[in-house]
Amino acid sequence: MARRSLIWLSALVSVIAAQSSQQSTFSPARPPAIPLAVRSPYLSTWQAAGSDGGNGGYLAGQWPTFWTGSINGWCGLIRVDNNTYTWMGKPDPLPQVVSQTAFEYTSTRSSFTMDVNGQVTMNITFLSPVDPTDKQRQSMPVSYVNIEVVSADGNEHEVAIYTDISAEWTSGDRNQVAQWSRGVAQGSSDSGGSGDLAFHKVWRQTQIEFAEDGDQAAWGYWYYATENVDGLTYQSGADTDVRRQFTDNGGLNNSEDTDYRAINDNFPVFAFAVDLGSVSSDSKESLFTVNLLQNNSVQFATGQGLQQVPSFWRSSFSDELSAVTTFYFDYANGARVSAALDNDVASDSRAAGGDDYVAITSLAVRQAWGAVQIAGTESENYIFLKEISSNGNFQTVDVIFPFHPMLLYMNASWMKMILDPLFINMKSLWPQDFAIHDIGSRYPNATGHADGNAALQPLEECGNMLIMTLGYAQKTGDTDYLNQNWDLLHQWGQWLINNNSVIPFNQISTDDFAGPLANQTNLALKGIIGLQAAAMIANMTGHSQEGSDYANTASDWIRQWEQLAVNQNANPPHTVLNYGDEDSFSLLYNLYADQLVQTNIVPHSIYTMQSEFYPTVKQEYGVPLDTRADRTKSDWEIFCAAIASDDTRDMFIQDLAKFINQTPTSAPVTDLYDPSTAQFAADIGPFKARPVVGGWFALLALNQTGLPDESYIGQSSS
Ligand SMILES: *[C@@H]1O[C@H](CO)[C@@H](O)[C@H](O)[C@H]1NC(C)=O
Ligand SMILES: *[C@@H]1O[C@H](CO)[C@@H](O)[C@H](O)[C@H]1NC(C)=O
Ligand SMILES: *[C@@H]1O[C@H](CO)[C@@H](O)[C@H](O)[C@H]1NC(C)=O
Ligand SMILES: *[C@@H]1O[C@H](CO)[C@@H](O)[C@H](O)[C@H]1NC(C)=O
Ligand SMILES: *[C@@H]1O[C@H](CO)[C@@H](O)[C@H](O)[C@H]1NC(C)=O
Ligand SMILES: *[C@@H]1O[C@H](CO)[C@@H](O)[C@H](O)[C@H]1NC(C)=O
Ligand SMILES: *[C@@H]1O[C@H](CO)[C@@H](O)[C@H](O)[C@H]1NC(C)=O
Ligand SMILES: *[C@@H]1O[C@H](CO)[C@@H](O)[C@H](O)[C@H]1NC(C)=O
Ligand SMILES: *[C@@H]1O[C@H](CO)[C@@H](O)[C@H](O)[C@H]1NC(C)=O
Ligand SMILES: *[C@@H]1O[C@H](CO)[C@@H](O)[C@H](O)[C@H]1NC(C)=O
Numbered sequence: 112m113a114r115r116s117l118i119w120l121s122a123l124v125s126v127i128a129a130q131s132s133q134q135s136t137f138s139p140a141r142p143p144a145i146p147l148a149v150r151s152p153y154l155s156t157w158q159a160a161g162s163d164g165g166n167g168g169y170l171a172g173q174w175p176t177f178w179t180g181s182i183n184g185w186c187g188l189i190r191v192d193n194n195t196y197t198w199m200g201k202p203d204p205l206p207q208v209v210s211q212t213a214f215e216y217t218s219t220r221s222s223f224t225m226d227v228n229g230q231v232t233m234n235i236t237f238l239s240p241v242d243p244t245d246k247q248r249q250s251m252p253v254s255y256v257n258i259e260v261v262s263a264d265g266n267e268h269e270v271a272i273y274t275d276i277s278a279e280w281t282s283g284d285r286n287q288v289a290q291w292s293r294g295v296a297q298g299s300s301d302s303g304g305s306g307d308l309a310f311h312k313v314w315r316q317t318q319i320e321f322a323e324d325g326d327q328a329a330w331g332y333w334y335y336a337t338e339n340v341d342g343l344t345y346q347s348g349a350d351t352d353v354r355r356q357f358t359d360n361g362g363l364n365n366s367e368d369t370d371y372r373a374i375n376d377n378f379p380v381f382a383f384a385v386d387l388g389s390v391s392s393d394s395k396e397s398l399f400t401v402n403l404l405q406n407n408s409v410q411f412a413t414g415q416g417l418q419q420v421p422s423f424w425r426s427s428f429s430d431e432l433s434a435v436t437t438f439y440f441d442y443a444n445g446a447r448v449s450a451a452l453d454n455d456v457a458s459d460s461r462a463a464g465g466d467d468y469v470a471i472t473s474l475a476v477r478q479a480w481g482a483v484q485i486a487g488t489e490s491e492n493y494i495f496l497k498e499i500s501s502n503g504n505f506q507t508v509d510v511i512f513p514f515h516p517m518l519l520y521m522n523a524s525w526m527k528m529i530l531d532p533l534f535i536n537m538k539s540l541w542p543q544d545f546a547i548h549d550i551g552s553r554y555p556n557a558t559g560h561a562d563g564n565a566a567l568q569p570l571e572e573c574g575n576m577l578i579m580t581l582g583y584a585q586k587t588g589d590t591d592y593l594n595q596n597w598d599l600l601h602q603w604g605q606w607l608i609n610n611n612s613v614i615p616f617n618q619i620s621t622d623d624f625a626g627p628l629a630n631q632t633n634l635a636l637k638g639i640i641g642l643q644a645a646a647m648i649a650n651m652t653g654h655s656q657e658g659s660d661y662a663n664t665a666s667d668w669i670r671q672w673e674q675l676a677v678n679q680n681a682n683p684p685h686t687v688l689n690y691g692d693e694d695s696f697s698l699l700y701n702l703y704a705d706q707l708v709q710t711n712i713v714p715h716s717i718y719t720m721q722s723e724f725y726p727t728v729k730q731e732y733g734v735p736l737d738t739r740a741d742r743t744k745s746d747w748e749i750f751c752a753a754i755a756s757d758d759t760r761d762m763f764i765q766d767l768a769k770f771i772n773q774t775p776t777s778a779p780v781t782d783l784y785d786p787s788t789a790q791f792a793a794d795i796g797p798f799k800a801r802p803v804v805g806g807w808f809a810l811l812a813l814n815q816t817g818l819p820d821e822s823y824i825g826q827s828s829s
Contacts, residue, residue: 134210134212135168135169135211135212135213135214135223136212136213136214137168137214137215137772138213138214138215138216139215139216139466139469139470139473140216140470140474140768140771140772141160141167141168141214141771141772142160142168142216142474142771142780143159143160143161143165143771143774143776143777143778143779143780143781144157144158144159144160144161144165144777144778144779144780144799145157145158145160145168145170145214145216145221146216146221146237146239146477146478146481146779147175147185147221147237147254147256148237148239148254148256148401149239149254149477149478149480149481149779150239150240150251150252150253150254150477150480150481151252151403151481151483151484152326152481152482152483152484152497152499152554152555153252153327153328153331153403153405154252154253154254154401154402154403154481155177155178155481155779155800156175156176156177156183156185156254156280156401157175157176157177157178157778157779157800158170158173158175158176159173159176159180159777159778160777161774161775161776161777161778162775162777163775163776163777163790164180164777165777168214169208169211170187170198170199170211170223170225170235171187171197171198171199171200171201171208171209171211171225172197172201172205172208173200173201174200174201175199175200177283177325177326177327178326178499178500178778178779178799178800179283179325179326179327179500180778181279181283181325181327182277182279183276183277183279183280184200184275184276184277184278184279184280184350184378184380185199185200185274185275185276185277186199186200186202186273186274186275186276186277186350186354186380186382187199187200187235187258187272187273187274188202188206188272188273188274188354188357188358189209189227189231189233189260189270189271189272189273190269190270190271190273190357190358190361191227191228191230191231191268191269191270192230192268192269193269193361194228195357195358195359195361196208196209196227196228197209198223198225198227198233198235199235199274202350202351202354203350203351204351204355204358206358209225209226209227209228209233210225210226210227211223211224211225211226212224212225212226216473216474217450217453217456217457217473218241218449218452218453218456218457218472218473218476218477219238219239219240219241219449219450219452219453219476219477220236220237220238220239220449220453221236221237222234222235222236222237223235223236226263227263229263229264230262230263230264230266230268231260231261231262231263231268231270231390232260232261232262232263233258233259233260234258234259234260234261234394235256235257235258235259236255236256236257236258236259237254237255237256238254238255238256238257238442238445238446238449239254239255239477239480239481240253240255240445240446240448240449241449241452241476241477241480241521242445242448242449242452243452243518243521243522243525244448244522245448246423246485246492247423247424247426247427248438248441248444248445248448249480249485250422250423250424250484250485250486251402251423251424251434251438252402252403252404252405252484253400253401253402253435253438253439254400254401254402255398255399255400255442255445255446256274256398256399256400256401257396257397257398257399257442258272258274258396258397258398258399259394259395259396260272260387260390260394260395260396261390261391261392261393261394261395262390262391262392265392266391267389267390267391268389268390268391269361269388269389269390270387270388270389270390270395271342271357271361271362271384271385271386271387272384272385272387272397273354273357273363273382273383273384274382274383274399275335275350275353275354275380275381275382275383276311276313276333276335276380276381276401277350277374277378277379277380277381278291278313278374278378278379278380278381279374279378280313280327280333280401281313281314281315281327281333281374282315282324282327282329282374283323283324283325283326283327284324284325284374285373285374285375286373286374286375287315287316287317287324287373287374288315288316288317288371288372288373288374289313289314289315289316289371289372289373289374289379290313290314290315290316290371291311291312291313291314291347291371291379291381292311292312293309293310293311293312293345293347293367293381294309294310294312295307295308295309295310295339296308296310296432296433296435296436297436298338298436298439298440306338306440307338307339308336308337308338308339308432308435308436308439308440309336309337309338309339309343309345309383310334310335310336310337310432310435311334311335311336311345311347311381311382311383312332312333312334313332313333313334313335313381314331314332314333315329315330316371318330318331320405320406320407320419321407321409321410321555321556326499326503328403328405330405331403331404331405332403332404332405332431333401333402333403333404334400334401334402334404334431334435335381335383335399335400335401335402336399336400336401336402336435336436336439337383337385337397337398337399337400337439338398338439340385342385342386342387342388343383343384343385343386344362344363344364344365344383344384344386345363345365345382345383345384346363346364346365346366346367346382346384347366347367347368347379347380347381347382348366348367348368348379348380349368349377349378349379349380350377350378350379350380351377353380353382354380354382357382357384361384361386362384362386363382363383363384383399385397398439398442400435400438400439400442402434402435402438404422404424404431404434404435405422406421406422406425407419407420407421407422407486408420408421408422408423408484408486408495408555409484409486409495409505409554409555409556409557410555410556410557410558411493411495411532411550411557412536412540412550412551412557412558412559413535413536413539413540414535414538414539414540417558420486420487420493420495421486421487421488422486423485423486423487423488423492426487426488426489452476452521453473456469456472456473456476456811457469457473459520459811460472460473460810460811463810463811463816464752464760464761464764464810464816465761465764467764467765467767467768468764468768468810470768470771470772471749471764471767471768471771471807472807472808472811474771474780474804474807475517475780475804475805475807475808476517478779478780478800478801478802478804479514479517479802479803479804479805481800481802482496482497482498482499482514482800482801482802483495483496483497483514483529483802484497485528492528493528493529493531493532494518494525494528494529495532495554495555495557496510496511496514496529496554496802497554497555497802498510498549498554498801498802499799499800499801499802500796500797500798500799500800500801501796501798501801502552503552503553503554504548504549504551504552504553504554504566505549505550505551505552505553505554505555505556505557506529506532506533506536506549506550506551506557507548507549508533508546508547508548508549508568508571508572508575508576509548509568509571509572509575509621510801510802510803511529511530511575511579512575512578512579512621513621513746513747513750513782513802513803513805513806514802514803514805514806515529515579515582515805515812516707516805516806516807516808516809516811516812517805517806517807517808517812518805519582519583519586519808519812520808520811520812523582523583523586523587524587524589526579526582526583526586526587527583527587527589527592530576530579530580530583532550532557533546533547533550533576534596534599536550536557536559537599538599540559540560540561541559541560541561541563542561542562542563543563543569544602544605544606545569545570545572545573545603545606546569546572546573546575546576546599546603547560547565547572548565548566548567548568548572549565549566566619566623567618567619568618568619568620568621568623569606569610569618570607570610570612570615570618570620570634570637570638571619571620571621571634571637573603573604573606573607573638573641574607574637574638574640574641574644574701574704575637575641576599576600576603577600577603577604577641577642577644577645577648578637578640578641578644578704578707578708580592580593580596580600580648581593581644581647581648581708582707582708584648584651585708585709590651590652593648593651593652594652597648597652597654600645600648601645601649601654601657603641603645604641604642604645604646604648604649604657604661607638607641607642607645608642608661608664612635612638612639612641612642612668613635613638613639613668613671613672614630614635614690615629615630615631615634615635615638616629617629618634620633620634620637622736622737622744624783624792624795625736625737625739625740628688628689629689630675630689630690630691631688631689631697632672632675632676632686632687632688632689632690632697632699633686633688633697633698633699633700633701634701635668635672635676636672636676636699636701636702636713637701637704638668639665639668639669639672639712639713640701640704640705640708640710640712640713641704642661642664642665642668643661643662643665643710643712644704644708644710645657645661646658646659646660646661646662646665647708647710649661665710665712666712669712669713669714673714673717675690675691676690677717677720678693680693681693683720683723683724683727684720684724685720685721685724686699686717686720686721688737688738688739694738695737695738696724696728696737696738697736697737697738698725698734698735698736698737698743698744698747698748698750698751699717699721699751700747700748700750700751701750702717702718702721702750702751702754703750703751703753703754703809705754706753706754706813706819707812707813711819715818715819715821718754718755718818718819719756719818721751721755722754722755722756722759722818723756723759725751725755725759725762725763726758726759726762729762729766729786730786730787731766731769731786731787731789732766732767732769732770732773732774732784732785732786732787732788732789733745733748733763733766733767733770733784733786734748734751734763734766734786735786740792740793740794741785741786741787741788741792741793742783742784742785742786742792742793742795743783743784743785743786744782744783744803745767745770745782745783745784745804745806745807746782746803746804746805746806746807746809747806748763748766748767749763749764749767749806749807749809749810750806750809751763752764752809752810753809753810753812753813753816753817754813754816754817754818754819755817755818756817756818757817760810760816760817766786767807770784770786770789773789774789774790775789775790776789776790776791776797776799778797778799778800779799779800780799780800780804781797781798781799781801782798782801782803782804782806783795783798
């Protein structure tokens with residue numbers, strides 16, 4: 112009897128769960144914002160999911176937004192047996208929302224499972240491909256949404272799908288006038304269906320190349336596209352009219368509104384409806400793409416003046432429509448290579464750090480790739496990076512540094528594409544003898560700093576450039592690159608020595624929000640490892656005299672550093688934030704580079720000491736960055752995790768996974784937060800959508816993670 116009532120009870124519980132409007136599972140986590148269409152700095156649409164401004168991770172009942180939080184109208188309706196439901200967005204009036212039962216993300220996909228009145232199940236998959244083997248596919252700003260429907264109750268149902276985008280995608284200034292058109296393009300003949308593509312094209316009427324409104328691009332052409340199947344109808348017009356047309360009739364009336372007007376003037380939307388007919392236990396699918404086509408991606412100052420760098424799609428396609436059509440019908444390939452990447456990231460992450468680490472790395476992938484753009488021609492191409500949200504700087508060296516573990520892991524040879532613009536700039540335009548901070552104050556304009564005035568992080572950036580260039584050459588065997596750039600690499604080694612970087616003068620580090628400070632322990636370590644990297648570069652390029660000079664100084668420095676950096680009397684001992692400040696501490700994240708490029712200069716005892724120390728100062732969601740404020744940086748936490756003992760590594764990983772699941776913040780995941788509350792760090796504008804989450808791949812960029820082997824560490828100081 113007891114067993115029977117338990118069964119009855121659990122049946123009752125599931126009835127209640129099915130009746131309560133929204134009960135979704137979230138796997139592997141409920142991120143603070145769900146990536147929907149995230150491919151580039153300007154194709155970046157998310158669903159806010161945290162409790163603080165988001166709706167908990169449900170697709171229906173709330174509008175998607177650009178990474179800034181501005182609405183990007185994107186609506187989804189479904190009609191089942193003459194009743195209309197909402198599956199995405201928040202149309203007004205709002206047809207009843209479907210019941211979301213599951214959400215899942217991988218590195219490249221966000222998938223939602225929807226129960227439509229117990230009659231039909233929908234599987235909605237947002238795919239933003241990542242393909243680090245193919246520059247053409249990786250560069251194309253296209254994102255997919257695939258909608259699969261199947262009968263849930265065994266009966267046949269009449270089903271039609273509706274979706275639209277609004278003109279909000281075309282500008283962050285909602286008073287701007289939008290213009291649009293529509294058409295059908297001939298597609299590839301081997302695609303199965305009609306092979307033709309129906310599209311809406313929408314743009315900011317006044318195009319301003321390379322300009323932004325509220326971080327959204329002020330130039331380029333948006334395409335919303337789907338296959339021109341039987342049963343497809345379209346319409347453009349005021350949001351309420353077009354959505355009501357579908358809600359009432361289950362189809363659109365193939366009409367166009369040609370009253371081009373402001374984005375916020377009776378919000379024009381661009382809609383498709385697909386009548387899928389009768390749906391039974393055989394599923395039916397509809398695929399849509401959203402694309403941003405720009406002739407040129409960025410402006411880049413070189414020794415030859417300011418160049419307009421063409422978007423990479425133009426190297427293969429003569430016009431926008433052939434690119435849009437080709438990539439629509441490339442879905443199967445894009446999905447296949449993306450699934451392979453998803454599986455690699457998941458299995459490598461699981462092996463290195465368990466299931467929590469899978470939740471972390473998989474969330475990072477689209478965000479990190481979404482802050483960069485491959486541009487140029489077949490023969491000359493680059494990866495350009497926007498320092499999203501913190502200030503919009505172009506190709507920021509100390510943002511590339513935390514981003515780059517992901518790139519080393521996915522395709523180390525592409526490191527050259529992100530380093531090249533820095534070397535080109537510094538060879539021709541940069542007058543200072545230390546490494547630059549960025550090559551333009553505001554993406555997409557890499558106009559440089561010919562006056563020598565960029566943000567001043569001289570020690571940080573010299574170290575970063577030496578470490579990253581060495582790491583690239585080690586992983587690819589491209590020693591030529593070191594030869595080609597020896598003059599600058601040597602100059603930065605000299606700068607570290609001339610400035611006695613073991614005693615860093617009063618300056619900011621990459622954590623510039625904390626302000627300047629003299630004698631920063633972690634910054635000094637960057638200089639020492641950077642100098643040892645310079646010694647290895649010198650050896651690899653036949654500069655043996657410089658190699659031994661650098662190595663001798665670096666080993667003197669590490670002995671000096673150990674005396675100054677460690678508070679031996681603390682219980683347990685640990686390195687301090689700055690020399691002499693015995694009560695202070697900080698994450699010693701620059702130690703990671705000692706393993707990444709195998710400088711092996713830091714004594715093993717420092718690794719074990721820090722690994723034993725971190726758990727003693729941890730808070731609920733992580734270890735504070737330092738003793739100056741209630742905040743931490745998750746990229747640096749994972750750098751520390753990668754070189755820690757198994758227990759300490761797991762602690763960092765578990766706490767960050769918990770942060771991802773529980774933070775009330777509701778933006779593309781922040782890297783700067785309060786480790787006791789999981790809120791944004793106080794007094795600093797929210798960091799969001801930043802590429803530095805590439806640093807969450809720190810474990811995977813190392814040949815082996817965890818505490819390094821004692822036998823080959825720190826010989827120079829023993
Ligand atoms: C839907 O409405 C149409 C037109 O009123 C009607 O012919 C049809 O039987 C209805 N279908 C269902 C499943 O109720
Ligand atoms: C939904 O579709 C995606 C992509 O086609 C697939 O990987 C996933 O397994 C599907 N989920 C369900 C619940 O059918
Ligand atoms: C890296 O990208 C190049 C194309 O740029 C490709 O040929 C190569 O196979 C990729 N390497 C890896 C390891 O995927
Ligand atoms: C980039 O420079 C152009 C002029 O070449 C200017 O119109 C545009 O506003 C600048 N973009 C940004 C984001 O500042
Ligand atoms: C299409 O629908 C709109 C909105 O429902 C309506 O105003 C318009 O008259 C219709 N056009 C045609 C050609 O039926
Ligand atoms: C883009 O480039 C093509 C080819 O040069 C040209 O025909 C077209 O007018 C350009 N479009 C814009 C918006 O500049
Ligand atoms: C340290 O670097 C700064 C900036 O390049 C420079 O002005 C200063 O002279 C350097 N100090 C020494 C001792 O070389
Ligand atoms: C930095 O540390 C050195 C070595 O302990 C010390 O001589 C110097 O006074 C410190 N500088 C500052 C500004 O505290
Ligand atoms: C450089 O080469 C010399 C001679 O082979 C060797 O003794 C030294 O350890 C090397 N230094 C580094 C940093 O690789
Ligand atoms: C990592 O392992 C590979 C393959 O074993 C090796 O070629 C490479 O030199 C190693 N890299 C470092 C930095 O140790």
